[in-house]
Amino acid sequence: LQVSLEADGPRKAKSFHITIRKIEEINIERLLNYLKGSAPLTGEIQTCVTILNTVLNYKPRNNFAVVKRGVFPETNDRPKYLYGGIELKTGFCQSMRPAIKLVLGYMIVNVDTCAAVFHPDGSLLDYVAKILGKRNVEELRRGISDSERRNLERNLKGLIIKVIHRGEKQTKFKIERLTSQAADFTTFTNKKEGVEMSVADYFAQTYNHSLEFKSLPCLVVKKNLFIPMEVCDILPGQKYEKTIGDKAKADMIKFTACKPQERFDKIENCIQNIFKHNEDENLRDFEIKIDPKMMTVDGRVLKSPTVMFNANSKQQNIFPVQNGRWNPKDLVLLRTKPLHNWSVLVLADRRSCPMEQVKRCMIGLKQKLTEFGMEVGNDPYINYENPQGNIESSLQISVQKAHNNKSFPPQLLIVIIPRKPSPLYGEVKMIADTKIGIVTQCILAEKLRNPNNKSLWANIGLKINAKLGGHNCNLIKEELSTIGKVPTMIVGADISHPGVGQKDQPSIAAVCASVEPNATTYYGRISVNKQIRNETIECLGEMISDLLKAFYEKNKVLPKRMIFYRDGVSEGQFRSVLNREVIALKNAFDKIYQKDPPNLTFIIAQKRHHTRFIPINRRDADKLGNCIPGTVVDQSIVHCNEFDFYLQSHSGLQGTTRPTHYYVLHDENKVGADEIQNLTYRLCYLYARCSSAISVVPPIAYAHLLAARARLYPTIEVPGEQNCEESESISSIPLVSKELAKVMYFV
Numbered sequence: 001l002q003v004s005l006e007a008d009g010p011r012k013a014k015s016f017h018i019t020i021r022k023i024e025e026i027n028i029e030r031l032l033n034y035l036k037g038s039a040p041l042t043g044e045i046q047t048c049v050t051i052l053n054t055v056l057n058y059k060p061r062n063n064f065a066v067v068k069r070g071v072f073p074e075t076n077d078r079p080k081y082l083y084g085g086i087e088l089k090t091g092f093c094q095s096m097r098p099a100i101k102l103v104l105g106y107m108i109v110n111v112d113t114c115a116a117v118f119h120p121d122g123s124l125l126d127y128v129a130k131i132l133g134k135r136n137v138e139e140l141r142r143g144i145s146d147s148e149r150r151n152l153e154r155n156l157k158g159l160i161i162k163v164i165h166r167g168e169k170q171t172k173f174k175i176e177r178l179t180s181q182a183a184d185f186t187t188f189t190n191k192k193e194g195v196e197m198s199v200a201d202y203f204a205q206t207y208n209h210s211l212e213f214k215s216l217p218c219l220v221v222k223k224n225l226f227i228p229m230e231v232c233d234i235l236p237g238q239k240y241e242k243t244i245g246d247k248a249k250a251d252m253i254k255f256t257a258c259k260p261q262e263r264f265d266k267i268e269n270c271i272q273n274i275f276k277h278n279e280d281e282n283l284r285d286f287e288i289k290i291d292p293k294m295m296t297v298d299g300r301v302l303k304s305p306t307v308m309f310n311a312n313s314k315q316q317n318i319f320p321v322q323n324g325r326w327n328p329k330d331l332v333l334l335r336t337k338p339l340h341n342w343s344v345l346v347l348a349d350r351r352s353c354p355m356e357q358v359k360r361c362m363i364g365l366k367q368k369l370t371e372f373g374m375e376v377g378n379d380p381y382i383n384y385e386n387p388q389g390n391i392e393s394s395l396q397i398s399v400q401k402a403h404n405n406k407s408f409p410p411q412l413l414i415v416i417i418p419r420k421p422s423p424l425y426g427e428v429k430m431i432a433d434t435k436i437g438i439v440t441q442c443i444l445a446e447k448l449r450n451p452n453n454k455s456l457w458a459n460i461g462l463k464i465n466a467k468l469g470g471h472n473c474n475l476i477k478e479e480l481s482t483i484g485k486v487p488t489m490i491v492g493a494d495i496s497h498p499g500v501g502q503k504d505q506p507s508i509a510a511v512c513a514s515v516e517p518n519a520t521t522y523y524g525r526i527s528v529n530k531q532i533r534n535e536t537i538e539c540l541g542e543m544i545s546d547l548l549k550a551f552y553e554k555n556k557v558l559p560k561r562m563i564f565y566r567d568g569v570s571e572g573q574f575r576s577v578l579n580r581e582v583i584a585l586k587n588a589f590d591k592i593y594q595k596d597p598p599n600l601t602f603i604i605a606q607k608r609h610h611t612r613f614i615p616i617n618r619r620d621a622d623k624l625g626n627c628i629p630g631t632v633v634d635q636s637i638v639h640c641n642e643f644d645f646y647l648q649s650h651s652g653l654q655g656t657t658r659p660t661h662y663y664v665l666h667d668e669n670k671v672g673a674d675e676i677q678n679l680t681y682r683l684c685y686l687y688a689r690c691s692s693a694i695s696v697v698p699p700i701a702y703a704h705l706l707a708a709r710a711r712l713y714p715t716i717e718v719p720g721e722q723n724c725e726e727s728e729s730i731s732s733i734p735l736v737s738k739e740l741a742k743v744m745y746f747v
Contacts (some may be wrong), residue, residue: 008172026051035098035106037640045098046572049107052096056109058282060094060275065237069093070114072237073274079120080255083247084155085130086240087120088255092270098639107291107635111267111275112610116258119159121236124229125213131155143182143215152217153178160238161219165207165231172235173221183228184214199226237296243500246421257655260614260625268294289477297637299613302630306476310334310373311555318476321685323622324629324651325692328458332373339369340377342412343402345394346512347387347424348445353416358382360451362414368457374465378404380414387417387424392431399438411468415442426712430734434713439467439738439745458689466688466747472519475682482671482679483519486487489551489598490514490683491558492522492699493540494567496707497533504687506530506715506731509537510707512699513547515554522699523550524706524746528715528731535573540584541591548592550742561669561680562598567700569604578602578665601676602666605696611637611646612656626657629693632677633659643667645677650695660696688747706746 001020007013031048033039057071072091080088094111120127128139132148144152157177163169181185184200197205201212211228218226242253252705258266277283277290304324307447309317310332317331343364346353362380369376381401385394395413402410415428425442432440441464447456462472477484489515498505507529510521525546527539552558564585569577582602589597613633615621622628627648634645648659662680664671671679684693687701694701713733736745 033497041575042643044643049096049098052286052288054106055282055286055288056094056096059280059518064091064274065089065118067091067116067239069095070116070272071571072116072118074236074667081130081469082117082244082255084133084245084249084538085120085127086244086248087118088115088252089118090115090256091272092267094275095610108295109277110610111271112612113258113263113266113270114253114610117240117248118236119234119238119240121238124161124232124234127234128152128156128216128229137213140213140216144217149178149180149217154217155242156375158241160235161227161232162235163227163231164233164435165203165209170233173219173225173227175219175221177220178217179220179226181217182215183211183226185219186218186226188224188226199228203228203231224522241500260562260612260621260656263612263656264294266616278565295636296616297613298305298635299627299631299633301628302678304630305479305685307685308334308474308476309334310336312373321693324649328372328462328691329454330371331473332371333462333465333470333472334474335471336372336374337464337470338375339411339464339468340405340408341402341410342377342414343381343383343398343410344416345398346382346384346412346416346445347391347394347428348416348418350384351446352418353448355382355384357415357448357451361448364451364453365414365460368454368461369464372458372465374461374470391424391427392435395428395431395436395438399436403733410438411549412464413438413440415440416445416448417442418445420444429709430713431738433709433736433745434734434739435523437739439464439740439743441467462691462723463689463747469516469521469743472688473686477686480542480679481681482675483561483563484517486560487517487551487555487557488514488519488561488563489547490519490697490699491544491547491562491564492567492697492701492703492709493537493564494700495529495535495537495705496704496711504715505711507532507534508707508710508733509539509543510703511537511540511543511547512702512706513544514552514699515547515679517553519683519698520688522702522744523547523742524702524744526706526710526733526736528733530731535569536577536580537584540581541588543603544585544588545592548588550594558593558597559598561601563601563669563671564603565697565700566602566604567607567696567703569606574604574663574665576606582666597666600666601664601671603668603676603680604663604665606661606663607658607696609658609661611659611661613646613648613659614656622651624652624654624657627659628650630681631719632681633679634673643673645673647681649681650693658695688744702744702746710744 001018001741003018004015026048028048030039031045034041034045060071064073070091070093072089082088091114093114094109096107096109098107125137127141131152134140156175159175160172161175163170164170172598184198186199187196189196199218201213203211216229218228221227271292306318306320311317313332314330315356344358366376383398383401398413399410415611417424428440432438441460442470461554465472493511496508509527509529510524512524515521515523525543527543529538547556585600613627615627629649629651633650638644643664644662646659646661648657664676680697683697689696710733715731715733717731
């Protein structure tokens with residue numbers, strides 16, 4: 001079969017020879033047997049599901065702009081621009097899933113909204129002004145600095161544009177770079193006339209077009225073709241591939257937050273007017289019929305736990321939580337650590353961060369720590385250092401200044417930084433964690449503008465107490481009976497893969513494990529995977545062995561049960577991750593235990609899915625219209641042969657709340673569904689960083705924080721003979737100091 005593609009702008013005409021071969025026959029009967037509960041999940045069944053999804057999405061993916069699994073139809077809605085001029089578009093995604101328990105032999109279609117970032121179509125000049133933070137294009141007339149030119153080049157490289165100065169002949173080009181000079185200084189040899197001339201003069205002479213923005217650099221396309229920016233338009237539908245900044249992320253969260261009823265209305269409109277399943281000839285050819293109505297499923301609400309604080313609290317110290325959150329005002333933390341030696345390092349100039357302002361803020365923080373029940377020594381010494389200077393030296397000086405009480409070592413550095421994210425934040429954390437061995441708490445300079453911000457000091461106070469080894473709160477004994485009966489270790493694990501622009505960085509695994517019976521204190525361990533983007537934690541055995549030793553050192557007994565929560569695994573990877581990691585855990589048990597190894601329950605937690613719930617009766621919803629915390633769905637949309645459930649454990653602040661999907665893949669503890677659901681829900685109230693339940697169990701949240709922290713450390717090459725049984729050189733990261741390995745320095 002011969003296929004030819006015509007030339008289109010920068011794309012040349014090409015011909016392809018295509019061969020179609022029969023690979024195998026797919027037996028849908030086996031998928032039906034799986035749905036009926038009479039066959040296990042196999043690779044062939046997953047292939048069946050993939051093919052059905054291809055059929056389902058073929059038509060919409062050919063009709064609309066596509067980003068990953070989402071389709072993005074053109075709408076008449078007003079464009080939504082994020083910081084920097086990039087455009088946010090809302091789309092829809094759909095997938096077919098074998099998840100019916102109520103009606104055997106059927107599948108469900110999961111439809112949801114999604115979002116993606118695009119370069120805006122239209123005037124290139126408008127986009128340039130927004131990228132550079134100008135109020136309007138008129139500010140571009142005076143030209144741009146060299147740093148602005150480099151920033152612009154990074155953003156525009158690879159973009160497809162069309163020229164608009166030649167009437168109907170609007171040729172398309174791909175931007176390769178920018179010229180170093182402005183249009184009136186960028187010259188080339190005009191071969192027709194044999195003279196050298198500037199781009200501005202050429203356009204005036206050839207097209208009778210006097211450039212208005214001749215002080216801007218030109219686009220370089222093809223080999224050495226120069227085009228002024230003002231005669232270019234951006235073609236629509238071009239996805240923004242680069243990492244977006246914090247301000248753009250904040251805009252994105254604000255724009256995509258959508259109340260549940262509004263979200264469900266959009267989805268129903270999409271089913272009727274975009275996907276149009278009943279009009280899809282591909283579905284008809286495969287005899288697939290889809291009911292366009294939303295499913296109704298049964299759920300239940302677990303009882304909210306009772307949290308416990310110190311008996312010295314001014315208000316009641318033991319109380320049931322309402323709506324997933326509580327006010328820490330007038331509460332004394334359950335167990336605090338005294339703070340004898342601390343200091344403040346200000347990595348900002350005195351103009352933007354005056355001494356008096358810092359002093360007032362530290363008084364506010366100290367007052368809150370005292371209210372929380374913490375014994376705090378003298379006011380901290382405040383040390384100003386150059387953020388462009390030697391950061392390690394600056395930190396060492398501040399550590400020395402913190403050593404006020406010679407009977408105790410320095411405990412805490414408060415570091416004021418100008419902005420985050422920045423290389424400065426990463427450098428501070430790396431040096432403090434791996435070289436000096438002291439707990440740090442970074443605060444943005446802009447946060448110090450209001451010294452009376454009590455909620456800020458409360459949030460920072462919770463983190464400081466946890467970092468120093470204290471316990472902020474707990475649940476009453478009866479509500480943690482599942483882990484209180486016998487010594488139990490709760491474990492969370494996650495893998496952080498390199499993101500956009502981090503191609504040379506490795507995948508980093510993090511494991512956090514509880515080391516006390518009440519599951520409030522966790523130790524963390526990190527390792528580097530040899531294979532980038534490998535979803536299996538390659539050094540899991542060594543990490544768990546180390547954590548088991550730490551548990552024994554603290555409790556003088558090894559755990560008899562382990563409940564292991566694993567994040568970051570898609571359904572297609574369940575079996576391989578389960579087989580490899582359970583074997584790694586079992587091997588670690590064999591090395592540490594003489595006999596009677598712990599019973600293992602292995603649970604996967606998924607947050608990246610598109611299942612959402614909305615209560616049928618408004619009185620069963622929270623103020624935003626979401627399900628209330630503790631909502632569990634373990635019927636109808638879960639499989640009859642699998643042990644899985646959806647749990648919405650938290651109360652969202654905006655938009656539609658997303659439940660977490662938990663899969664119990666391996667269970668030697670024979671924990672019943674009610675017991676594991678209640679334990680999982682109650683653990684979500686024991687997160688040290690805030691006064692509310694969170695959306696996923698704390699050990700997973702801590703593992704995520706720990707992996708992100710390790711991402712700040714430099715990668716080094718080390719011999720592999722003692723690392724994960726590898727003999728060749730592998731990537732590694734610096735070890736965290738022994739002092740910090742026994743505290744929650746990463747929260």
